[in-house]
Amino acid sequence: MTVLTELTAGHVFEPISLTLDAERARAYRNAVGDGLGVYDEAGAVPPLAVAAVALGVLLESVSLPAGTLHVSESLEFRKAVSPGATLECRAVLAQRSVRGGMVVSVIDSEILVDGSAAVTARATVMSPQPS
Amino acid sequence: MNAPEVAPVVRQLTQPMIDAYAEASGDHNPIHMDEAFARTTPMGGTIAHGMLVLSLISEMMTAAFGERWLAGGSLEVRFRAPARPGDTATARAKAGEPKDGRLRYAVECVSQTDEVLIAGTATVGQ
Numbered sequence: 001m002t003v004l005t006e007l008t009a010g011h012v013f014e015p016i017s018l019t020l021d022a023e024r025a026r027a028y029r030n031a032v033g034d035g036l037g038v039y040d041e042a043g044a045v046p047p048l049a050v051a052a053v054a055l056g057v058l059l060e061s062v063s064l065p066a067g068t069l070h071v072s073e074s075l076e077f078r079k080a081v082s083p084g085a086t087l088e089c090r091a092v093l094a095q096r097s098v099r100g101g102m103v104v105s106v107i108d109s110e111i112l113v114d115g116s117a118a119v120t121a122r123a124t125v126m127s128p129q130p131s
Numbered sequence: 132m133n134a135p136e137v138a139p140v141v142r143q144l145t146q147p148m149i150d151a152y153a154e155a156s157g158d159h160n161p162i163h164m165d166e167a168f169a170r171t172t173p174m175g176g177t178i179a180h181g182m183l184v185l186s187l188i189s190e191m192m193t194a195a196f197g198e199r200w201l202a203g204g205s206l207e208v209r210f211r212a213p214a215r216p217g218d219t220a221t222a223r224a225k226a227g228e229p230k231d232g233r234l235r236y237a238v239e240c241v242s243q244t245d246e247v248l249i250a251g252t253a254t255v256g257q
Binding site for chain 2: 024034036046052053077
C-alpha cells in the first residue's frame with residue numbers, strides 16, 4: 001500500500017465511490033452518541049459522518065506511518081446528505097512539507113452527491129519523516 | 132441578527148465508544164484501538180480519534196441550528212491535545228461578531244481538567 005509520506009504534492013488519489021446507508025449512519029450516530037432527532041426529521045445523516053466515512057475509505061488506499069497526528073481540519077457542509085446517497089470522493093495531496101523531522105501533509109477533499117459538492121474538507125496531518 | 136447562545140455537549144469517551152467509531156468510520160489506526168501498541172508510542176496509551184471528539188462540536192451546532200448547520204455550516208479547528216478513554220469532553224461555543232452574513236462562534240472541546248482538546252471557529256449562515 002502507498003505510504004502517505006512517499007507521495008508528492010499534487011498527487012491525486014483514486015476517486016472513491018461509496019454509499020453511506022442508513023445502517024452505517026446509525027452505527028456512526030451510536031458510536032459518537034449523537035441522539036438528535038433532527039437528522040430523521042431532515043432525512044439527513046450527520047455531516048461529519050460523511051467526512052469521517054470518506055476519510056476512512058481513503059485510508060484504505062494509503063497508509064499512515066505510525067505516529068501520524070491529525071493536526072487540523074477545515075470542513076464546509078454545503079448540502080445535506082440523505083441516508084443511502086452515493087458519495088463520490090475526490091482528494092488531492094495539496095501540500096507536502098518537512099518541518100523538524102516531521103512530514104506535514106495537507107489533503108484537500110471534495111465529497112459530491114449527484115454531481116455537486118456536499119462536503120469539502122482540508123485535513124492536515126503530521127507524520128514522522130522516513131529515515 | 133445576534134448569534135444565539137449554543138448549549139454545550141458533554142460526553143464521556145470510552146474505549147468501546149472509540150472501537151465503535153473505528154468500525155463505523157473505517158479508521159482502524161492502532162493508536163486508537165490497540166493498547167499494547169499505543170503504549171509503545173509517545174501517547175502512552177490509546178487515544179480517541181480527533182474526528183470523534185470533533186463530532187461533539189458538530190452535534191452541538193446541529194442542536195442549535197438544525198438544517199442550517201447540515202447544509203451551510205463550516206468548521207475550522209486545530210487538534211490541540213489527545214482525548215483518552217475515560218475522559219469527559221465538553222464541547223462549547225462562544226458567540227462572536229457576525230461577519231459576511233454568517234454567525235461566528237469560537238468553539239472548543241475541553242477535558243474534565245479544562246485542557247483544550249480542540250479549538251477553532253464555527254460559522255453558519257444567518
